[in-house]
Structure formats: C-alpha cells, structure tokens
Amino acid sequence: MKPAILPCVILAAVFLTNCGEKPKPDPAAEAPPAAVVEHVGETAALKVDHPEQFPLVDAGKSDGASTLSVTGTVTPDVSRSIPVVSLASGRVIDISAKLGDVVKKGQLLLRIDSADISGAFATYRSAVASAALAASQLDRAQLLYDHQALARKDLEIAADADARAKIAVENAVDQVRVLGADVNHPSSIVNIVAPASGVITEQNVAAAAGVKTLDNSPNLFTISDLSNVWILCDVYENDLAAVREDEPVEVRLNAYPDRVFNGRVTSIGPILDPALRTAKVRVELANPGIMRVGMFVSAIFHGNGGKPAATVPATAVLHLHDRDWVYLPSGANTFRRTEVVGGPILPSKLQVISSGLAPGDKVVSNALEMQNTVEQ
Secondary structure (H helix, E strand, O other): OHHHHHHHHHHHHHHHHHHHOOOOOOHHHHOOOOOOEEEOOOOOEEEEOOHHHOOEEEOEEEOOOOOEEEEEEEEEOHHHEEEEOOOOOEEEEEEOOOOOOEEOOOOEEEEEEOHHHHHHHHHHHHHHHHHHHHHHHHHHHHHHHHOOOOOHHHHHHHHHHHHHHHHHHHHHHHHHHHOOOOOOOOOOEEEEEOOOOEEEEEEOOOOOOEEOOOOOOOOOEEEEOOOEEEEEEEEEHHHHHHOOOOOEEEEEEOOOOOOOEEEEEEEEEEEEOOOOOEEEEEEEEEOOOOOOOOOEEEEEEOOOOOOOEEEEEHHHOEEEOOEEEEEEEOOOOEEEEEEEEEEEEOOOOEEEEEEOOOOOOEEEOOHHHHHHHHHO
C-alpha cells in the first residue's frame, strides 16, 4: 500500500506549487490599442479610432516680430565701382597709387610705355602730311581750273582727295585720344589717371609688368565710392521666411559692437548655395566713414515687421520634403495635414509659424508620431 501513496503525494505537491504562482503581466496586453488610421477623401484627411493618443495644443501668439541674427561682410556697392583700364598695351614704368589709397578724379595712377601710342602718332603725322599735300594739290587744281587750263573732272578729283585726307587726320586724332595721349604732346608714354574719386579696392598691376589690351585682361585698378556700401549676409534656407525686401535691418560691426547702423534689404538672392543651403541677402546702408571693405558684421532682421505670429511646440511641426506641416483636427476623430511656413525656433522650444496658422488654432502636439502612425 505504501508505493500507491507516493504518486498521489507528488501530484498534490505539483498542484499546490502551480496554484501558488502568480501569472506574469503581458505588456502588450496592457498597452492601449494601436490607433487605426483611415484616409478620408483627400490624402491629407485622416480618420483615427483613438484620437486621445494624439493630444492637441493651442497655437500661441508671438507678441513681437521674431528676430533673426546672421553674419555678413562689408563689400563695395558695384554700382559705385569703376574699373580703370588701358586701351594701349605696353610696359608699366611707374605706379603712383596702390591698393587702399584714396584718390581724386584725374589723379595720376600709373604710366605705360606703349608701342601702340608710337604707332598712333606715326599714323597721325602721316595723315597730317597727306592732308597738307592734298590741300596744296587742290589749290593748284583750282588755280588751273580758273584759268581754264584744267578740266572740271580733275578739279573734283583733287577736292575729293583733300576731303579724304582731312578725314584721315580726324581719325588719327581720335585714335591718339582714345589711347590716352595728346596730339599736342607726342610721346610713347601714356598716363593713366583716375576716372572718378574714391578708394582703390582692387589692384591687378605691378611695376615693370606688361599691360595688355582689353582682350582677356583684368582691370588695372577698381575705384569704389564707399560713401554707401553693401552688407552681404548668408541666410539659411529655413530662415528665409524671416527676411523680406525693403525691410529695415540693424547692423553692428565686430570692430564697433556698441554702435548700431540702420540699413535696408535690397535683394534676396534667387540661388541657394548647394553645399551650405544659404542665400545671399544684400543690405545697403550709408557708410559714416568707419566701415572698411571685408569687415565682419552682425545683421539683425525683424521678421514679419511686428505682426503677431502663431507659435507651436517644435514637435508639432513635421519637416517633410523640405516643407513644414502641422496636423489640425477636422471633425470627429478626423485630422488634416496642412502646410505652413515655419519660422525660427524660440529658446522655449517653440517654433514661430509665419503663415498657414493663426494663434488659437488647435494642432496635434506631436506631428512625427502622427506621421509614423499614418505610414504603418
């Protein structure tokens, strides 16, 4: 009888052990049911069966204009820059000005020994001699014609030769003048003078260097009027919404951080730098005399000019295909994806919405989570 009792004791022990164990919780069973997304009509309209998983927030209001601070450099106004060129080729024998000099209109910049000038003077002297001979022949022909010793045809030929000789002299004078010389002072040396007053901002010539004509030759000098200058700023693609043409800009020089200069946006570059994703923004302003070409500056743009703008949590904005989107409630359990123009991100982790959303509108607080649910 004892052997029969042993299996019963084992079964009872196993039963009591199983009864004492508590079942382990299943995290998947305790999680809320996954939201089921259904597209309604347009692809931007979505219907979900658990909207409570996507909490809404009210868009705030930005009391003032958002500011954007960027860096830039001082550059000359190209409309106030004049190139200095020489139409006569030759060799530089003297330079009287250099990069950075302030020059006056008519001031001597350099002297060139030019074979072109020598050739032009030779042509001029030859034309003058031919004109004198033609005039003498015309006088003689006229005298003979008056005494009926010459046919009228021969007189007309002499008159035509005289007229052609005078034209040749005029052309030779113009050639000498264009090359920069004076027919009253024959010399192979040509003086290159400043065509306008300003500052020499570019120099491409050195002493004893050769000077070519305009074919594939850089300017000898560039003279710029720096009474007005440009500030060229690099603005990132995502910040371009805060920049508008003709809006005022505050400019501070790194060399004079306590002084503020007022400029105005005159151009927003139509082409982005493919590597940096930035556009060139041009600011024009008057130069009080302390701005130098190449100086670094800080430019502050005042966004939308003081108009109130909506603000939402940065997580409420979905960045997709180089555009910004938010999800708005649209009826019972329905949401709609709407494109907006995002502005700068504020220190409080809020992002300014320049357009497409008004203060007080409700948006989904986490657009990325909604988008991930849609794509599942």
